[in-house]
Amino acid sequence: MVASDRGQVLLLGGLAIAIVFLTAIPLSNSLVVTESASTxxxxxxxxxxxxxxxxxxxxxxxxxxxxxxxxxxxxxxxxxxxxx
Structure with missing residues (x-):
């Protein structure tokens, strides 16, 4: 029972980290593009x-x-x- 709970926690933690990175990368890229396109x-x-x-x-x-x-x-x- 403890081993399966630990696996679920690791899976959810990995998924949360992946979501954070996948949303942070496009946001930071849009900031760089906006900054370089200034007039x-x-x-x-x-x-x-x-x-x-x-x-x-x-x-x-x-x-x-x-x-x-x-x-x-x-x-x-x-x-x-x-x-x-």
Missing amino acids: SETVGDIDSAAEREAGVERGIRTLINTSDNRRLAALNRSVRNFTR
């Missing part, structure tokens, strides 16, 4: 990308405005002057 780190990246894009647009606009669109030689000269 606080990406705001700076978006701002710097927007600044780079605006700089490229200004450079292209300057290049087009200073070049003579009717002659290819003038355009090539403007490109060479701009890239120096």
Whole structure:
């Protein structure tokens, strides 16, 4: 009688530990995923990308405005002057 009771206690204890681990793992994983998906780190990246894009647009606009669109030689000269 004592041996079967001990087996049942071990079985229920093992089952309880398994349930605790099986619920703790997905919960901790969801916390890690939520933490890594936060937008606080990406705001700076978006701002710097927007600044780079605006700089490229200004450079292209300057290049087009200073070049003579009717002659290819003038355009090539403007490109060479701009890239120096």
